[in-house]
Amino acid sequence: MSLNAQPAASLFINGRPVEGEGDALSVRYPYTGEEIALLHEASLDQVAQACQAAADAQPAWAAMSPVERGRVLTRAAAIIRERNDELSRLETLDTGKPIQETLVADWESGAQALEFFGGLSASITGQMIPLGQDWAYTRREPLGVCAGIGAWNYPSQIACWKAAPALVMGNAMVFKPSEETPLGALKLAEILIEAGLPAGVFNVVQGRGQVGAALTTDANVDKVSLTGSVPTGRRVYAAAAEGMRHVTMELGGKSPLIVFDDANLENAVSAAILANFYSSGQICSNGTRVFLQEGIREAFLNRLAERVRNVRAGDPLDPETQHGPIVNAAQADKIRAAIEAGEQAGARLVCGGPGEGAFVPPTVFADATDDMLIARDEIFGPVMTTLEFYDEDEVVRRANGTGFGLAAGVFTQDLTRAHRVISRLEAGTCWINAYNLTPVEMPFGGVKLSGLGRENSAAAIEHYSQLKSVYVGMGDVEAPY
Ligand SMILES: NC(=O)C1=CN([C@@H]2O[C@H](COP(=O)(O)OP(=O)(O)OC[C@H]3O[C@@H](n4cnc5c(N)ncnc54)[C@H](O)[C@@H]3O)[C@@H](O)[C@H]2O)C=CC1
Numbered sequence: 406m407s408l409n410a411q412p413a414a415s416l417f418i419n420g421r422p423v424e425g426e427g428d429a430l431s432v433r434y435p436y437t438g439e440e441i442a443l444l445h446e447a448s449l450d451q452v453a454q455a456c457q458a459a460a461d462a463q464p465a466w467a468a469m470s471p472v473e474r475g476r477v478l479t480r481a482a483a484i485i486r487e488r489n490d491e492l493s494r495l496e497t498l499d500t501g502k503p504i505q506e507t508l509v510a511d512w513e514s515g516a517q518a519l520e521f522f523g524g525l526s527a528s529i530t531g532q533m534i535p536l537g538q539d540w541a542y543t544r545r546e547p548l549g550v551c552a553g554i555g556a557w558n559y560p561s562q563i564a565c566w567k568a569a570p571a572l573v574m575g576n577a578m579v580f581k582p583s584e585e586t587p588l589g590a591l592k593l594a595e596i597l598i599e600a601g602l603p604a605g606v607f608n609v610v611q612g613r614g615q616v617g618a619a620l621t622t623d624a625n626v627d628k629v630s631l632t633g634s635v636p637t638g639r640r641v642y643a644a645a646a647e648g649m650r651h652v653t654m655e656l657g658g659k660s661p662l663i664v665f666d667d668a669n670l671e672n673a674v675s676a677a678i679l680a681n682f683y684s685s686g687q688i689c690s691n692g693t694r695v696f697l698q699e700g701i702r703e704a705f706l707n708r709l710a711e712r713v714r715n716v717r718a719g720d721p722l723d724p725e726t727q728h729g730p731i732v733n734a735a736q737a738d739k740i741r742a743a744i745e746a747g748e749q750a751g752a753r754l755v756c757g758g759p760g761e762g763a764f765v766p767p768t769v770f771a772d773a774t775d776d777m778l779i780a781r782d783e784i785f786g787p788v789m790t791t792l793e794f795y796d797e798d799e800v801v802r803r804a805n806g807t808g809f810g811l812a813a814g815v816f817t818q819d820l821t822r823a824h825r826v827i828s829r830l831e832a833g834t835c836w837i838n839a840y841n842l843t844p845v846e847m848p849f850g851g852v853k854l855s856g857l858g859r860e861n862s863a864a865a866i867e868h869y870s871q872l873k874s875v876y877v878g879m880g881d882v883e884a885p886y
């Protein structure tokens with residue numbers, strides 16, 4: 406079967422495909438290393454052209470009624486669902502993630518964002534503030550042009566999570582996908598046009614960091630929304646600050662998953678698997694520090710190892726495959742270095758290990774301590790570090806002992822304790838007796854170094870709009886002289 410995934414052109418500017426004038430960008434299928442498309446980065450002139458096209462198109466889009474804007478988004482969601490099989494295959498080729506995942510978690514999640522914000526559109530209103538005879542009101546207005554910059558783990562979901570709230574508020578967007586996974590965003594641009602989006606409202610440029618940097622500081626850009634690592638987040642936030650641009654920062658994490666003695670063992674093990682090995686561990690919110698209370702620890706590790714041994718790794722296009730390759734060789738090497746560091750530091754390898762080629766198997770460490778690299782650094786691969794604990798105060802202190810604050814989970818049958826512990830954890834997105842579920846209805850995002858702002862839910866609207874206050878005088882104006 407041909408793996409050719411060459412798009413019509415590398416960029417999408419002002420409603421049409423445009424070839425990039427910058428360096429070549431080879432897109433490879435992570436499973437075989439085969440080139441599936443050859444793209445070209447945007448030149449800096451083309452970045453500016455895309456931002457200008459967005460700035461030109463934005464006022465007319467913002468002037469349309471909210472119900473009309475919402476309709477475009479809901480149509481786009483329907484088109485995505487009609488083409489889910491074909492789009493999911495492309496997502497698997499781009500990322501290497503198993504087709505059984507991409508069929509349900511990637512474009513489908515993107516469609517839900519378009520559907521949610523499309524439906525919300527007509528009910529977004531301001532406030533009326535009575536002031537006696539006079540009164541005031543507020544208007545929620547678009548920011549203008551939003552730049553979206555994506556990571557490679559959920560390329561199409563990230564594009565939709567950023568585009569949907571931005572567009573529904575009457576903004577235009579220029580999106581730069583990760584250079585590792587550039588294909589899905591181009592499909593989203595085509596689908597939005599087909600759904601009735603005016604040309605120029607959603608544009609795609611391709612490229613590495615310097616293209617993202619040019620986008621961040623373009624004079625037409627009013628907001629930058631980044632999904633990426635903390636070091637990139639620091640750079641983008643600082644660059645955006647120079648022009649007082651708004652930001653949303655969806656960054657990395659090293660999140661705690663706390664399992665108390667009274668937890669349902671099978672559910673806690675299932676959640677730990679979802680929290681560490683889905684998408685071969687390449688998920689920002691992963692609960693990679695699994696704190697096990699002493700009474701459940703042994704049983705948990707035994708059951709986990711038993712279940713992990715049954716994982717089916719292999720060809721991501723095979724519907725039976727549960728565990729796919731890592732996105733590229735450099736990332737696989739980084740993960741292997743972390744595994745080696747864990748072993749050298751004296752942690753016990755319960756299962757898994759470095760693997761071979763593109764594959765790193767689900768790997769579990771026990772007997773780790775908080776100061777080990779595997780317990781401190783984001784590995785962004787299928788590596789779970791388990792840590793023993795004895796009581797609640799101790800585990801809360803240790804769970805919070807990190808600069809990150811993206812997510813956290815608690816497993817216990819004592820719901821009073823569950824809510825008490827969650828209220829003390831420094832994390833933006835939390836789960837009780839569940840993990841890594843990110844429904845569009847629930848705000849998603851981090852605190853501390855893990856980021857600023859929220860995606861999904863009505864909360865995202867605040868991050869893609871600004872408030873105008875209008876005072877209305879109803880009587881004569883009195884002046885002192
Ligand atoms: N909180 C969240 O929602 C999520 C966070 N992530 C985080 O993303 C990271 C993995 O993704 P990567 O693609 O490796 O991240 P990365 O930080 O290397 O790159 C992210 C994006 O930023 C761009 N970029 C790099 N330098 C730039 C600059 N100076 N200015 C503007 N753009 C620049 C890249 O080209 C890419 O599109 C992990 O840390 C992960 O936790 C991933 C998914 C979700």
Ligand SMILES: NCCCC(=O)O
Nearest residue numbers: 558559688689690843
């Ligand atoms: N559905 C997972 C969202 C977080 C991430 O993109 O890593």
